[in-house]
Amino acid sequence: MEPGLDTKQRDIPGAATLSVDNIGGIDETEVTFHHGVTVLSGRNATNRTSLLQAIMAALGSEQASLKADADEGQAVLEFGDETYRRTLERRGGTIVTDGDPYLDDPELADLFAFLLETNEARQAVARGDDLRELIMRPVDTNAIKAEIEQYEQQKRELDERLSELDDLENRLPDLEAKRTRLTDEIESLQADLEEAREELEETNVDVEQRREEESELEEKLAELRDTRSELETVRDRIETERESIEALEDERDEVEARLESLSSGDETEVSRLEAEIDTLQAEKAELSQEISQLQSTIQFNEQLLDEQESVLPDVATEDDDGPVTDQLLADSESVTCWTCGSSVPRDQIETTIEQLRSVRQERIEERSEISSELDERRETLSEINENKTEYRQTQRRLDSIDDELDRRQDRLDDLTDDREALTDEIDDLETTIDDLETDDYSGVLDQHKEVNQLEFELERKEREREEIDDEIDEIEQRLDDRSNLQERREDVTDELTDLRTRIDQIEADAVEGFNEHMENLLEVLGYDNLDRIWIDRTRREVREGRRKVERSSFDLKIVRSTDDGAAYEDTIGHLSESEREVTGLVFALAGYLVHDVYETVPFMLLDSLEAIDAERIAKVVEYFESYVPYLVVALLDEDAQAVDVEHEVVSDI
Structure with missing residues (x-):
């Protein structure tokens, strides 16, 4: 984030009024804060820290104490058109909080906005704790992982559907070729049938006494054609059932193998x-x-x-060394x-x-x-x-x-019986037709048989072509949906990429923010022989549950230089108290910015800065003021006088 980003231009009220009763060491007080810097100026034991605790209480933090001689207290914050109230009550030796504070969850603010002496971010730097764990604590990594798994499942399903469409598209050329071949065969059969019918019509057998036999023969031939057509249909259905049974048996083997690898649970x-x-x-x-x-x-x-x-009163002068x-x-x-x-x-x-x-x-x-x-x-x-x-x-x-196999096997048995019955019926019809044939009429009968056979074959081919047409139409309709599936897959892939990089991006932003602000402040503060402080982000293998995974680690690096200009690496333990405090504050600021805490709570509180000299405190305050809508700082009188930025002063608490 660039220095000077004006987060205070957001829709945040221009003033906030805090009323306090029995918080910390405060009996009763009321203070109004305005945008920018407010300095709580005074000597020690003037309730500056107590006022900061009261602000924290009204904002939602649990890190506030009730006045030792009181049974109840409260902090009320009037912020714009809203009023936020927090009460503290002593019950059975413990302090119970209630009310309607500004924040529902104060975790982010406790870590990166309420920077009192005991603030965990400041202490973590001073102790050399795991900074990565602290910066990532507010991030629900388990929820992100669960969301990643859901999107991965969606992507797998979309990939399977797209792969299926690819297979279907690859089938189209074969189906279209088969349709073309059938069309040619149908046209040839139609021509042959037309020719056979013309030959039959041209044949004139004028034998009156045969008309009755001809009528019976034509009836038997028609019946034979219909029976053959029905037999062909039954054979097709038998083949379909057998293919279905084979597919089900293969699937059954796969499911049984899968079942053996699973457990019903202990x-x-x-x-x-x-x-x-x-x-x-x-x-x-x-x-x-x-x-x-x-x-x-x-x-x-x-x-x-x-x-x-x-605090020594003014009655003690330089010469007063008496009782x-x-x-x-x-x-x-x-x-x-x-x-x-x-x-x-x-x-x-x-x-x-x-x-x-x-x-x-x-x-x-x-x-x-x-x-x-x-x-x-x-x-x-x-x-x-x-x-x-x-x-x-x-x-x-x-x-x-198993149920489906039983049903299909029953249908297959019934169809087999139907096929045998139809075969017997065709044999009987052919015998009857042979008996009806005579030498004089045999040519006509042969022509009838040829016409019937051609009609039957033509009908079968046309039915087969219709099935292929239907299959091609279905494939083309499904292929029309491919662009939508591809768009959905791209969206899911983009979301997966965002989720997979979200944790990494937060870590990278935190490290980049810390390093940038640390470099800027060190240049402004001018510590002797302290060249650079930065976080080096590395990868380490750690145990997570029963698995070993790679996880980022934030290593704090320090480089100093000797009087003759030679650089050497140092440790956090060798930093002066002032340098450690500044480093802890910068780390908290990096967390404040990377988690957009200013969008959650527009306050930042600073306390216990005495280890830093007055001139450097003023520069730290000026630097932080650029990023925080409301910056409230507790300072000793002499430190407060060094603050150059435009600010309000509260000295009577």
Whole structure:
């Protein structure tokens, strides 16, 4: 994304008013924000972080704490013509949230917009965690894979239909050649029949006493012709039934072979997997709840430190090194608990916070492992269920084939009986006709037989040509639909290409965005001997369930230079605190832009920037302001004074 992209030109209200009751360390306050940068300026323990938590609460985040001495609190955001409300209530030792916040799902905002000190994107960079996992977490890769499978199935079906059309098209030349040959044969038969009929008419046998025999003979000849035609039809039907039976028997062999390779399913195994899935889901839910509680506890203790951090009053001058200063320094080493009033050493609280963070990270890793196990169990269960379904469908198809074979065999037996009866009937008719023939009349009878035979043959050829005409018409009609099938296949192929590259494109955009913004900011911030920080996207083989697959990995690379200009590679652990903070913020900005978070929530919140010097903070704020509709930054007074971009200042919270 090019620097200076003005996302604030979207249809976003120009002002937002936040009302807060009992959030963090705030009793009650109301603040109005406008497009652009708002700086929360003040010393430590002036509720700047609490106000940011209140904004997060109204927007939908769970990462907000209730005031220690209150049983309920709320954050109300008036944004344009809409009002969004979030309430917090203490029930049985836990904090319960309710209301109608701005976001239904705050995951994207928690990761890439709410950049407080404990923000996971900032912490992941500082700890050297898996950055690829973090940037891809909001992407439902399983849904994309399922969609890919659906489109692949559609493409296979379309390919099969198109291949079938190709086969049909290849048959057309043979069918047309056969039709041409039949047409020639029919024309020849028509000519022969016309000639035979003319010869019969020219033959004049004027034997009065034979007229009765002639009438009976013609009747028998006509009956013979009809019986032969019926016999030919029965023979055709017998051949068709035999071909159908052979095809069904071949299909039956294939279905039986397929059935042997399938399983009807082990219900015990299914029950075991379902029980394991239920158990793992329950464990994952418990871990998620524990992680959320740990996060709330961490934030509470951090807020406790922020709200009671000692700031030396103006009465202590450079020459004051007496009892008052000593007393202030002594007080700064301890913190008074809001809930019980006892005094606790500051370093003890800080140690506890670090321990809680470590435990939270362990729980996150445990949850990730359980998620992998869940995916594996679900995949196995899905395979079993699919196998069972296919087994039942295959068994039903086998039963259907057996029934169809029985029906066709019965028809074949009946047709065979009909053929034998017709053959016997023809033999009887031919014997009768032979008995009716006389020497004087034999020539006429031969001519009658020839005409009958020609008529029968002509009828058979015409019927065969009609069948070929029908088949050609059907093929041509189906071929007319090929262009539509090809268009659908192109659409499905395009969609498949988009789905297959979507994950890869998100990764590439995230890496490109981070590298571009990191390069721009390093050039502006001017860190000594820090030449470049970038993400190198590589491919690694990892285990996913029971399979090994290739997956992208984001490797953070750092290059420094010595005083004499020699470059060398460094690690994240050797970065200064300021450099790490800037790197974490840039990574969060890359996620903010690649996931279009500004379309979901128009706010970005920045806190805990003290590790960066005032001049560089001002440049970071100016850079981020180009990409965020509402940028709210919590700064110390001296850092706030260095901000050059046009901004509002809130100092009374």
